[in-house]
Amino acid sequence: MPDTTASPVGLHRVLEPLGVLPQAAQRLDSRAEIWPDEVRISVERLNLDAASYRQLAEAHDGDGEAVKQSVLRIVAERGKMQNPVTGSGGMLVGTVDEVGPESPLGVAKGDRVATLVSLTLTPLQITDGLADWDGRSEQVPAKGHAILFARSIVAKLPDDLVPELSLAVMDVCGAPALTARVVRSYVDKGIKPVVSVIGGAGKSGSLSLAAARDAGAARTIGIVPFQAEAGKLEKAGLADAVALADARDPVALLKAVEQAGGPADVTVVCVDVPGCEHGAVLSTKAGGTVIFFSMATSFSAAALGAEGLAADVTMLVGNGYVPGHAEYALTLLRDEPGVRELFEGRLAED
Known part of the structure; x- marks a missing residue:
């Protein structure tokens, strides 16, 4: 060299x-x-x-x-x-x-x-x-x-x-680890939070729902855009409530989360489309936390949107690394049949 x-x-x-x-x-x-x-x-x-x-x-x-x-x-x-x-x-x-x-x-x-x-x-x-x-x-x-x-x-x-399954899990292993960390921070303060995961039937979303429940969430809400995904998530049993909403429509998302038991103390954004920032902020309780775990997120839209809504929320950027994240995600996959079912189903579709 x-x-x-x-x-x-x-x-x-x-x-x-x-x-x-x-x-x-x-x-x-x-x-x-x-x-x-x-x-x-x-x-x-x-x-x-x-x-x-x-x-x-x-x-x-x-x-x-x-x-x-x-x-x-x-x-x-x-x-x-x-x-x-x-x-x-x-x-x-x-x-x-x-x-x-x-x-x-x-x-x-x-x-x-x-x-x-x-x-x-x-x-x-x-x-x-x-x-x-x-x-x-x-x-x-x-x-x-x-x-x-x-x-x-x-x-x-x-x-x-199998390597394909390991790869799919490790690709998103930062999301459940950070979700668990945030939920535990609420539990440590005596608050069992309501957690909403936008994109709950996806890879990072399903793991984040499992992590939120594992960390002590009082209620988990999975948000999906289509009935087919709602059916898969309901069958997996990872969310206490499954709601249909287009996350790009802030008002529709807010209504869906409220009807499912929200607003959320913690919102985790796991969708791969842009334009979900305002809905995530709007459907999160004052003083709550929004974790953006999507590369489609516009962080200027998130910040300016929160300002425009006068929303007092903490916004976190999921950076993909939390110590022990790979081991934790693999443990969730092994321990939660619903997670494994969703992952293997997506691999079969591919």
């Missing part, structure tokens, strides 16, 4: 513009040769985040081949998978191919792992042209390599779950 000092956060892999962190970079150096504190992963499967995949699919009118070519073009141009419209990426699973002698990540060659950091900051090369992907699902069979830095996060894949 070039005669330069490796940075634990990956600054040495930034090609353009210099001086920014890898996530903010336009281009990364994705060459396979590693620095002493890096790890190289042989890629098996990517998981595009929901907002990014939806944007690509809609931009190409559902043309899977066009979506595939867009992903290949992004990775080739940027040295990473970062949707230029949504700014988001996803994560991946693969096998550890080489470990630098100074790497602190605790993995060994041959370990099957999931990266718990975003593809938006992970140097990536694809070598098979995504030949085994039809462009019609978030999970992407792929061959190539990815690079992890000293401050990356990685987890070994559990032996009792």
Whole structure:
């Protein structure tokens, strides 16, 4: 590698513009040769985040081949998978191919792992042209390599779950961990909160409902846009009440949450479409908390909307990392049959 000092956060892999962190970079150096504190992963499967995949699919009118070519073009141009419209990426699973002698990540060659950091900051090369992907699902069979830095996060894949299921869970494992933390903060103050999860039948939403109940919520409300999803969520038994509402319609969302037992003390936004900020704020009790766990969120719309509504709510950005988040999400999957049923159902649809 070039005669330069490796940075634990990956600054040495930034090609353009210099001086920014890898996530903010336009281009990364994705060459396979590693620095002493890096790890190289042989890629098996990517998981595009929901907002990014939806944007690509809609931009190409559902043309899977066009979506595939867009992903290949992004990775080739940027040295990473970062949707230029949504700014988001996803994560991946693969096998550890080489470990630098100074790497602190605790993995060994041959370990099957999931990266718990975003593809938006992970140097990536694809070598098979995504030949085994039809462009019609978030999970992407792929061959190539990815690079992890000293401050990356990685987890070994559990032996009792198929890789596709592990990948789907670990892709959203920050949501249930943060939801549980917030709910416990209420319980610790003697308040058993009402928790509303917008997008409750999705991956992050179903885990967040399970986490809220596990952490001591008094009542859980799952918000979904379609009757088919309401039926799936009711069957899963993860919510005390399931309500139909378009989360982009603030008044309709408020009414749905109130009829289901709200307003909510804690609202968790887990949908992959823009325009849900005002409804989330409006349907949250004064003094409550809104957790935005969607890459489709406009944080300026959330902040200005709360101001315009004179809403005294705390707004949190789910950053995808809470200590122990992967283990906690996998535990919820194993312990809650409804969560597993929803995840396996979505995988079967893909």
